[in-house]
Amino acid sequence: MVLVLLSNSVAIGADFKIEKALWKAEKSLLVVKATADKGQRLRIENAYDSAQVLKESKLRKETLTARLRSPEQLPCRIRVVNLTTGREVEKDVMSSETKQTPEGCYPTSDSEPAVNKAPVANAGVDQQKQLQTGQTSLTVTLDGSRSSDPDGTVAEYIWSGSPDPADIVSPSITLGEGSHKLSLIVVDDEGESSASDSVLITVEAAATEPPPVNEAPVADAGANQNHQLSVGQTSLTVTLDGSGSADPDGSVASYQWDGIPNPEDTVLSDVALTEGSYEFTLMVSDDQGEMSVSDSVWITVNAASTEPPQTAAEAHASIVVYEGPSTCISCHEDQAEAMHGSVHYQQSGYTLNLTNDMTPFSSSGLPRAGERGDGAIGINTYCGSHLNSPRFTCAGCHVGNGRFPDSELPLDETARQAELSNIDCLMCHQDSYKRFPTGEFEPLEIVEMGADGKPDPNLPPIVRTGSQGIPVVDPVSLDFEFEPADANSTLVDLGGSPMMQDRVSAAQSVHATTRKSCLNCHAKAGGGDGTKRGDLSSALIDPAPSIDIHMSSGGENLSCADCHDAGGHRVKGRGLDLRPNDVAEHFTCESCHDQPHGDYSNRNGSSRDKHATRVACQTCHIPTYAKGVPTETNRDWEDPHFSAAACNGRGGWLPREDKALNLTPTYHWFDGTSQVYVLGEDLADYPVTVLEDGSDAITLGQPNGWVNTQNAKIYPMKEHTSKSAVHDASNSLIAHSTFEFFRTGSFDTAVQSALEQTGRSGDSYSVKTVHTFQTLNHGVEDSSAALECGACHASLSGGPLRMDLANDLGYGMKGNEAEVCTQCHENKGGMSFTKVHEKHVKDKGIDCSTCHEFSRPERGLNANVAQFVED
Numbered sequence: 001m002v003l004v005l006l007s008n009s010v011a012i013g014a015d016f017k018i019e020k021a022l023w024k025a026e027k028s029l030l031v032v033k034a035t036a037d038k039g040q041r042l043r044i045e046n047a048y049d050s051a052q053v054l055k056e057s058k059l060r061k062e063t064l065t066a067r068l069r070s071p072e073q074l075p076c077r078i079r080v081v082n083l084t085t086g087r088e089v090e091k092d093v094m095s096s097e098t099k100q101t102p103e104g105c106y107p108t109s110d111s112e113p114a115v116n117k118a119p120v121a122n123a124g125v126d127q128q129k130q131l132q133t134g135q136t137s138l139t140v141t142l143d144g145s146r147s148s149d150p151d152g153t154v155a156e157y158i159w160s161g162s163p164d165p166a167d168i169v170s171p172s173i174t175l176g177e178g179s180h181k182l183s184l185i186v187v188d189d190e191g192e193s194s195a196s197d198s199v200l201i202t203v204e205a206a207a208t209e210p211p212p213v214n215e216a217p218v219a220d221a222g223a224n225q226n227h228q229l230s231v232g233q234t235s236l237t238v239t240l241d242g243s244g245s246a247d248p249d250g251s252v253a254s255y256q257w258d259g260i261p262n263p264e265d266t267v268l269s270d271v272a273l274t275e276g277s278y279e280f281t282l283m284v285s286d287d288q289g290e291m292s293v294s295d296s297v298w299i300t301v302n303a304a305s306t307e308p309p310q311t312a313a314e315a316h317a318s319i320v321v322y323e324g325p326s327t328c329i330s331c332h333e334d335q336a337e338a339m340h341g342s343v344h345y346q347q348s349g350y351t352l353n354l355t356n357d358m359t360p361f362s363s364s365g366l367p368r369a370g371e372r373g374d375g376a377i378g379i380n381t382y383c384g385s386h387l388n389s390p391r392f393t394c395a396g397c398h399v400g401n402g403r404f405p406d407s408e409l410p411l412d413e414t415a416r417q418a419e420l421s422n423i424d425c426l427m428c429h430q431d432s433y434k435r436f437p438t439g440e441f442e443p444l445e446i447v448e449m450g451a452d453g454k455p456d457p458n459l460p461p462i463v464r465t466g467s468q469g470i471p472v473v474d475p476v477s478l479d480f481e482f483e484p485a486d487a488n489s490t491l492v493d494l495g496g497s498p499m500m501q502d503r504v505s506a507a508q509s510v511h512a513t514t515r516k517s518c519l520n521c522h523a524k525a526g527g528g529d530g531t532k533r534g535d536l537s538s539a540l541i542d543p544a545p546s547i548d549i550h551m552s553s554g555g556e557n558l559s560c561a562d563c564h565d566a567g568g569h570r571v572k573g574r575g576l577d578l579r580p581n582d583v584a585e586h587f588t589c590e591s592c593h594d595q596p597h598g599d600y601s602n603r604n605g606s607s608r609d610k611h612a613t614r615v616a617c618q619t620c621h622i623p624t625y626a627k628g629v630p631t632e633t634n635r636d637w638e639d640p641h642f643s644a645a646a647c648n649g650r651g652g653w654l655p656r657e658d659k660a661l662n663l664t665p666t667y668h669w670f671d672g673t674s675q676v677y678v679l680g681e682d683l684a685d686y687p688v689t690v691l692e693d694g695s696d697a698i699t700l701g702q703p704n705g706w707v708n709t710q711n712a713k714i715y716p717m718k719e720h721t722s723k724s725a726v727h728d729a730s731n732s733l734i735a736h737s738t739f740e741f742f743r744t745g746s747f748d749t750a751v752q753s754a755l756e757q758t759g760r761s762g763d764s765y766s767v768k769t770v771h772t773f774q775t776l777n778h779g780v781e782d783s784s785a786a787l788e789c790g791a792c793h794a795s796l797s798g799g800p801l802r803m804d805l806a807n808d809l810g811y812g813m814k815g816n817e818a819e820v821c822t823q824c825h826e827n828k829g830g831m832s833f834t835k836v837h838e839k840h841v842k843d844k845g846i847d848c849s850t851c852h853e854f855s856r857p858e859r860g861l862n863a864n865v866a867q868f869v870e871d
Helices: 312-315 325-329 333-340 412-421 504-507 515-522 560-566 619-620 738-744 747-757 819-821 833-843
Strands: 018-022 027-036 040-046 049-057 063-067 076-081 088-094 127-130 137-141 154-159 172-176 178-188 197-204 226-229 236-241 252-258 268-273 276-286 295-302 433-440 444-446 461-463 481-484 565-567 630-643 650-658 666-670 674-676 687-692 696-703 713-727 732-734 765-775
Touching: 018 076, 018 088, 027 040, 027 049, 027 076, 040 063, 049 063, 049 747, 063 650, 127 137, 137 197, 172 197, 172 565, 226 236, 226 444, 236 295, 268 276, 268 295, 295 565, 312 444, 325 333, 325 747, 333 412, 412 696, 515 560, 560 565, 619 713, 630 747, 650 738, 666 696, 713 747, 732 747
Parallel strands: 127 197, 226 295, 630 713, 696 765
Antiparallel strands: 018 027, 027 063, 040 049, 040 076, 076 088, 137 172, 154 178, 178 197, 236 268, 252 276, 276 295, 433 481, 444 461, 630 650, 666 713, 674 696, 687 696, 713 732, 713 765
């Protein structure tokens, strides 16, 4: 395949400098940015204390950025050491607020002088030479240029050996056959000498056999290319690719291109072409000066189409190389900018409908679920928190390509493009898309299963290496990257199933979001298909009408975006157990179905549209949940089970998961706002729910609203229980490391890991049951399957009721029957609820507050009790 690159993609030497050394006191964040040539290795350190290394990395791009939050020692000055060239640059750290040296930085130039560190001699790599026929000696150049001084400069080079070399950085000496050991000592600018370092030069006798005949190299000009100009474009830049050329007994030393226009003689050569067909030829020479025969490539540039692309396939057919999300962003920057602020990318957002205290706050004054989009405040009844687990364990389903999102787009254009290119469009716009971490991996050790089926740490562990190990992330930013999981990815080494097409065809065939592209992630929340939500599973990709009439191709055939699209790549809708919102709008069924039954009456008790003002449509139209795919009802972290499929096939330990099918919801008032636990909060502020077995559970996700709350409605709910560790001293939850549990099967190890990472090693903890409510919004059935009135009203029921309206939902009377009735008349008794309700509400228009603890002012009933008192 020929790589087609833009003309500005050819590497240009970057200046070695520090672009930024900035202290952001309001975020307790030190940001250092340095530039150098790609491939060079840089180390960022404290200029006055080189033991404090902020970051060291080989440059994949021309910029190295270190972000250090709340450093134990804030440097006053930064040094960047180019470990490839030996060059160093320094820059003072500036406060973003005062533009001066930050207060409290250390050490300063006025501090106690540092003890001089000895230089390090490097006599170079050992060399092996061979004399030519008739030759008795040859000249060898020694190389001490890699010697260095950690806190100064090398001032003097002292070589010794036989013969004795000149005392310069790279002396030349004449050597005969044999082994020659030469030593080097260097002296720094403080007069301190290094330890000695040696180099061994071996000179072999001339070969007695004649040298082999050199074979000619083979030129490969690449595959033919077809391109099309865009509307208004008169020329484009095409890259000729000679990288397929080879030499069977050496290496290719030079490239010679020929054609019109005449390309540059490099392995990758850019040419600007207008409409037409062009032939270019390539000849290469090897390291012995032998030249190949020529090879040709044809480049065809077609005129711009006069018609705009009619389909997504036509619009994306010009993609011949997929270089990650940047390929999409080059044309869709506006869409990426809109997505940048979304919950899908940031993994957090404004918590407009959360009523418990939220910190930290954004610069706008609105509460946010975490800074930099990391959502680190979150914990629920299904998992611990990614706060104390490796990044890759939770990042897989968010649309970021592995790097932490910046909460705001950078102003610098280069940084801005890099940030937008972290938004992986294929996550939502390609049904078949899969991805896998790329880069370096470190070994993973998994505790082996014992004879009792439980983890046994005394047995030799299961060791995963290579791509079966753990992706290595940046030690400061915690960033890593994904790659498409096609047949060329490291996923294949793991034994996983790659996506059905290569990355280029996946990019060419992108499409609007579908149920499948959304459910690729949302159906598997909590670790498995249907596990978490109860009303979202793979069954909704194309459900039967009895599972969901809205999404069924035999019903309305709606996509997720038909209901949830809020415009601007934002989504409306929120379950009560979720913290952030993309938009402030409360998304309800009334958005499409306003009084759908056509029978509204403020007095008639059987009016369904009157019921709909206080009973959510879902209550009657989702009679059961977990249809087709079971959902989890309880998770027990103290009962581990080994799964060979865990962690993308690496294998690992999972908690016991109790699941069930076709469940009946519970019911609760919900006004669109809720209280959801935030890490660090005192659990004393959270309600306790009595479970069916009579035990208590702390409710982490609680809907707000009651019978007398304006806009509150009765909703169907899923309930879920689990176990969590509670820090005894603070009475707050501990975000146990889910990764350590997957690795060891020990809940205690997972908790201890979290305590250690948060500076609380050794603190005591208790294990308690936690609980949450979750709204059910999907799985709407046809009206013929809706609940009948008798499912909830005793006077109409022939069997058990779904809900206790009087005792659980606030519809009980405000006193005993005799007390309530005698407000207006003597207790007449003997009348059914239906007759009493019709007489008081339907016939006389008496407001609910006359007999109950709530009112219904929107129905225009009469709340004046005195008017009804009999003489």
